[in-house]
């Protein structure tokens with residue numbers, strides 16, 4: 001068995017308003033170029049490709065391989081939305097472990113535009129198309145507004161309690177040159193922001209952007225790096241509650257112990273985390289399920305996170321840096337933890353980070369997301 | 381508008397909505413339709429903004445716990461508050477709730 005390592009990361013420009021030349025293919029090309037340079041590899045070294053995108057239709061993964069000049073032994077296209085990035089990481093990890101591929105390019109990107117995104121959101125799956133969109137539910141905003149209300153009731157939270165999470169992520173984003181929103185966010189701005197789907201305001205909903213992100217997963221180390229990053233543990237859960245729960249817990253509760261036991265670590269050993277942040281309530285639900293919120297006291301946790309003390313979503317997360325279709329947003333979170341563990345996150349660097357957690361969450365089925373994944377990464 | 385109906389597994393009587401191809405409890409594939417009747421409003425969200433639409437008129441959606449015990453997401457006609465009893469009907473399979481008299 002080989003030991004897969006994340007040996008390179010790269011991204012395109014992230015933009016709210018793509019120019020004509022910023023097509024999904026061009027953005028993916030830019031991210032790929034940057035990741036290859038970072039990994040000290042050339043296209044010829046890549047023998048596996050995993051890709052996720054809402055925007056490449058009518059093309060498929062093989063079309064992208066051809067247009068990128070890639071001849072491969074291993075190919076994957078993942079359509080699982082917010083958990084695509086983690087899904088691709090898991091499949092890629094096993095492919096490298098077993099020798100099915102040596103160097104895998106994991107690539108995601110989107111440039112749907114707002115109108116394109118609205119179309120996707122309203123016909124996201126048959127349940128949404130047939131039973132939610134006709135209500136005028138406003139896409140996932142409507143679904144997670146109800147989940148957020150349930151979380152507020154269950155954990156005795158007020159709307160303003162959430163502000164610190166958004167403020168902290170914005171502070172991190174101010175140090176990420178690629179983030180689309182970098183200017184500080186005040187509590188007043190958050191509280192007075194227009195409501196999109198009550199109780200969710202503008203800042204609770206991810207800004208849809210055009211952009212792409214790429215990772216290189218390899219059996220070899222990258223000699224140009226001082227530190228390598230490996231996957232210590234990897235777990236997933238799909239449709240754990242048949243949509244019968246209230247959405248304030250995630251499938252993480254089915255695998256939390258396995259995750260930490262496999263890595264031989266405990267929650268307090270984790271130095272940095274990228275928690276998939278489609279909505280603040282879902283970040284908190286995942287953190288709580290991962291045992292990262294003391295006594296499940298979410299209110300107390302939020303009250304103490306106004307500065308940069310908590311190394312959570314240190315790239316700013318999708319809520320501040322932007323969400324390229326969900327899929328690339330997930331990859332960015334993984335890449336950020338890799339950078340942190342390799343001690344090359346620049347201004348955002350967390351002191352002596354050795355272990356990090358990354359998650360993916362998504363595929364809103366009817367009442368909440370149906371997929372969740374988590375991995376523990378190790379720098380060495 | 382038609383009556384709002386929920387699927388009930390013929391084998392184990394578990395309720396479900398939307399319809400599943402197999403019952404998640406017993407694996408049966410046969411269902412009876414049962415009238416949802418009334419339910420209690422658990423949470424409401426006023427949808428103020430619709431992606432890609434400029435002339436959107438805000439409207440409420442709600443999570444309703446039906447008398448059968450199953451929760452469904454419904455559109456709301458008229459005024460509504462959390463805790464209200466609503467009568468459920470179906471607009472082409474889309475659940476609509478209206479405050480019961």
Ligand SMILES: [Zn+2]
Pocket residue numbers: 389390391392393394403404405406407408
């Ligand atoms: Zn059954």
